[in-house]
């Protein structure tokens with residue numbers, strides 16, 4: 568069984584069948600919705616970052632340095648992390664994937680902002696999402712994105728979809744429900760909502776908008792979805 572632990576906002580820990588631990592979009596210490604601090608996170612093998620905004624990237628460099636995890640992100644962010652002292656990085660570009668020991672990871676397009684939040688704040692990098700194939704169990708973390716028709720290219724290839732529903736900075740519930748219709752995943756888990764006032768949403772309304780086309784699993788920070 569693979570396990571997906573939700574830490575609030577867009578931060579997840581994915582534990583593969585073989586026990587490999589993958590943290591996606593690590594944002595713990597400043598994350599108002601998470602249940603743990605970054606120092607509580609141990610035994611990490613990989614850190615995946617969809618893009619460089621602080622609510623997805625703030626704890627990536629310290630976490631990778633402390634745990635020795637390999638940081639996987641866009642070429643520009645991987646290079647940025649390397650310059651900040653991360654020894655193990657694996658750069659990808661949009662549309663490209665790589666077979667890691669735990670499975671295949673491909674960076675998917677996301678329509679969103681490009682800044683990387685370092686102290687200099689001058690780096691820009693293409694935002695993305697991740698399509699992860701753990702030996703036939705396929706997970707899609709959309710990152711921060713608008714609704715795009717590109718999502719239809721994932722149709723029939725996603726078992727669990729993590730979609731932002733917060734609106735304002737990403738898709739809102741209506742567009743995320745339309746994304747579900749394009750992707751047709753087995754299970755959809757809403758994310759990137761309720762963290763700040765401008766992205767307050769009722770996930771039950773999202774469930775109603777999705778209707779019978781997919782099973783909506785509403786996770787609270789600290790909850791786990793096994794698949």
Ligand code: NI
Nearest residue numbers: 618620679711
């Ligand atoms: Ni963002």
Ligand code: MN
Nearest residue numbers: 620622623711
């Ligand atoms: Mn965000």
